[in-house]
Amino acid sequence: MEKFEYSAAVTGMGMSDIGRRLMRDPMALTVDASLAAMADAGLTRDDIDGVCTYPGMVPGAGGFSGAGAHDLMDTLRLKPNWHNSGLEQAGQLGSIVAAMMAVATGLCRHVLCFRTVWEATYVQLQRTGQIRYSGGSGRLSGGMEWRIPFGAASAANWIAMYCSRYMHDFGLTREQLGQIAINGRKNAALTPYAVYKDPMTMQDYLDARIVSTPLGLFDCDVPCDASVAFIISHKDTVKDCRRGRAVGFEAVGTANTERVSWDQGDLRYLTGIEGAANMLWSRTDLRTKDIDMVQLYDGFSFNALCWLEKLGFCGVGEAGAFLEGGQRIARDGELPLNTNGGQLSAGRLHGYGFLHEACVQLLGEAGERQVPNNPQTAIASSGGGVPGSALLLTAP
Amino acid sequence: MSKPIKRPLPLLTDSNRFFWTSGADGKLRFVRCSDCQNYIHPPVPVCDKCLSMEQEVVAVSGRATLAAVTVNHQMWIPTIEPPYVVGIVEIEEQESVRLTTNIVQCDEADLKIGMSLEVEFEQCEDVFLPVFRPAVAATQNPAGEH
Numbered sequence: 001m002e003k004f005e006y007s008a009a010v011t012g013m014g015m016s017d018i019g020r021r022l023m024r025d026p027m028a029l030t031v032d033a034s035l036a037a038m039a040d041a042g043l044t045r046d047d048i049d050g051v052c053t054y055p056g057m058v059p060g061a062g063g064f065s066g067a068g069a070h071d072l073m074d075t076l077r078l079k080p081n082w083h084n085s086g087l088e089q090a091g092q093l094g095s096i097v098a099a100m101m102a103v104a105t106g107l108c109r110h111v112l113c114f115r116t117v118w119e120a121t122y123v124q125l126q127r128t129g130q131i132r133y134s135g136g137s138g139r140l141s142g143g144m145e146w147r148i149p150f151g152a153a154s155a156a157n158w159i160a161m162y163c164s165r166y167m168h169d170f171g172l173t174r175e176q177l178g179q180i181a182i183n184g185r186k187n188a189a190l191t192p193y194a195v196y197k198d199p200m201t202m203q204d205y206l207d208a209r210i211v212s213t214p215l216g217l218f219d220c221d222v223p224c225d226a227s228v229a230f231i232i233s234h235k236d237t238v239k240d241c242r243r244g245r246a247v248g249f250e251a252v253g254t255a256n257t258e259r260v261s262w263d264q265g266d267l268r269y270l271t272g273i274e275g276a277a278n279m280l281w282s283r284t285d286l287r288t289k290d291i292d293m294v295q296l297y298d299g300f301s302f303n304a305l306c307w308l309e310k311l312g313f314c315g316v317g318e319a320g321a322f323l324e325g326g327q328r329i330a331r332d333g334e335l336p337l338n339t340n341g342g343q344l345s346a347g348r349l350h351g352y353g354f355l356h357e358a359c360v361q362l363l364g365e366a367g368e369r370q371v372p373n374n375p376q377t378a379i380a381s382s383g384g385g386v387p388g389s390a391l392l393l394t395a396p
Numbered sequence: 397m398s399k400p401i402k403r404p405l406p407l408l409t410d411s412n413r414f415f416w417t418s419g420a421d422g423k424l425r426f427v428r429c430s431d432c433q434n435y436i437h438p439p440v441p442v443c444d445k446c447l448s449m450e451q452e453v454v455a456v457s458g459r460a461t462l463a464a465v466t467v468n469h470q471m472w473i474p475t476i477e478p479p480y481v482v483g484i485v486e487i488e489e490q491e492s493v494r495l496t497t498n499i500v501q502c503d504e505a506d507l508k509i510g511m512s513l514e515v516e517f518e519q520c521e522d523v524f525l526p527v528f529r530p531a532v533a534a535t536q537n538p539a540g541e542h
Binding site for chain 1: 403404405406407408409412437438463464465466467468469470472473476478480482483484492493494495496497498509520523525527
C-alpha cells in the first residue's frame with residue numbers, strides 16, 4: 001500500500017497582514033488568510049470540504065486562540081464533510097497531518113487549515129482596559145499548579161532550565177546558541193512580512209536583557225498578530241488547481257515517546273521532539289544528507305537546536321559545534337535554517353510559518369530570499385516541550 | 397525567611413491535597429506504589445511501572461539534587477518580584493521524581509547543577525510550597541546561619 005503522505009499536497013498558501021498591534025479582529029485576519037489560500041489554489045469556498053485548525057476556540061486563552069473552526073465555518077458559510085480542531089495535537093502542524101489523513105481517507109478533497117494569533121493586539125486591548133483579564137483569580141490546576149506557584153510562569157523559564165542542563169552537560173555556549181537568532185535576523189531582512197528586520201550583531205544578542213538565564217530577549221520569539229492558511233488537497237486535484245503543481249509530502253513524524261511533561265523527562269532536550277524525528281526517518285528512504293533546508297520550530301532558539309540534533313543533522317551534544325560561526329545554517333550554507341527569519345524575527349506565526357516558508361521555497365517563489373540551487377526537500381517542524389511533529393516536504 | 401509573597405496557588409483536590417499540605421509538619425511526601433515501591437509524581441491513580449492501583453502516601457527525606465536551573469529576570473506575576481531562582485530537583489529516593497521549585501538561600505554564583513539540596517516550606521494560605529536550599533553539608537556558609 002502506498003503511504004498516505006503521497007495522497008496529499010499543499011495546493012494553496014495564504015497569509016494575513018502580520019505585525020505588532022494591528023488592532024484587527026482575529027476573524028478578519030483568518031478570513032484574509034483563508035481567502036488568500038483559496039485564491040492561491042485557484043479554488044472558491046464552494047470547493048472547501050474540510051476545515052482543520054490548531055488550537056480551535058479555547059476559552060480564556062486570549063490572543064493565543066484567534067478563531068475556531070466553527071467560527072470560520074459559519075463566517076464563510078463553509079459546508080465541510082469533516083472538520084477538526086484541538087490543542088492536544090502533535091504540535092501546531094499536527095493539524096496539517098490531520099488534514100492529510102482526511103484527504104487520504106477520501107473524506108475530503110480540499111481541507112482549509114489555518115492558525116490565527118492576535119497576541120500583540122490582545123495585550124494592547126488588556127492594557128487599555130478594553131478587555132478585562134478573565135483568569136488569574138481562581139486557583140491553578142491542569143498541570144500549571146506544579147510550576148506557577150514558584151514563579152515559573154512562562155515557557156521561557158521551563159525551556160531555560162533545559163538549556164541550562166544542555167549547556168552543563170555538553171558545553172554549549174551562548175555564542176553558539178545565538179547563531180540561531182542571528183541567522184534568523186539576517187534572513188528576516190529579506191522577508192517582507194517579518195516583524196524584526198534590523199540587523200543584529202553577536203554583541204547585540206549578548207547585550208540584550210536576560211529573560212531567564214541562559215536565555216536572553218533574542219532567544220525568545222516575537223508575539224504578533226497573524227493568520228496563516230493552507231489548502232491541503234488530494235493529489236488527484238493538483239492538476240486542476242491554479243499552479244497545476246504542488247508541494248508534496250514524503251513523510252510525517254507525529255510520534256510522542258516521552259513523558260508529556262515539562263519536568264519529568266530527559267532534561268537535556270525538550271520533550272516531544274525525539275519521537276517525531278525518529279518516526280519521520282522511519283517513513284522515508286531519504287536521509288539527512290538529502291535534505292536541502294530546514295524550517296525548525298524556534299519559539300525559543302533552544303527549540304531549534306533540539307530539532308537539529310534530534311533529527312540527526314549533528315551528533316549527540318554536538319549542536320554547539322554545528323552552529324559555530326553560523327555558516328552551515330545560512331541561506332547559502334549546507335543546511336539553510338529558518339529562511340524567513342523564523343519566529344524569533346519574522347514573528348510567532350506559531351508553527352504554520354515554517355510550513356509556509358518551506359512551501360514558498362520549494363515552489364521557487366521566495367524572491368530575494370530564495371535558497372539557491374532549486375531546493376527539492378525541506379523539513380518543517382513544530383513543538384518541543386509539548387508533543388511536536390515534523391513534515392518532510394518535496395518540491396513539485 | 398522574608399515576608400510571605402502572595403502567589404497563585406494550586407487548587408487543592410483529593411488527589412493533590414496531601415502534597416501541598418505536607419509541609420505542615422516539615423516533611424515532603426509523595427505517592428508510592430504499594431506493590432512495587434515506585435514513587436509516582438505528579439500523583440495519578442495508577443503506577444506507571446506495574447499498573448497497580450494500590451498506593452500510599454509516604455514521607456521522604458527532603459534531600460534532592462539540582463538537575464536544571466534558571467535565574468528568572470522578567471516579571472510574570474506582579475506579586476513575585478524578580479530576580480528569583482527556579483530549578484528542577486530530583487529527589488534522593490528516586491531520581492526520576494522531579495519538582496519544579498525555587499532554590500532559596502543560595503547566591504546565584506553558587507548555583508551548580510548536581511548540588512545537594514534540602515527542602516524547606518513556604519506557607520501561603522493553606523498551601524505549603526516545597527522550596528529547596530543548599531544542603532548543610534554542601535553549603536560554603538557556616539552551619540546554623542538560618
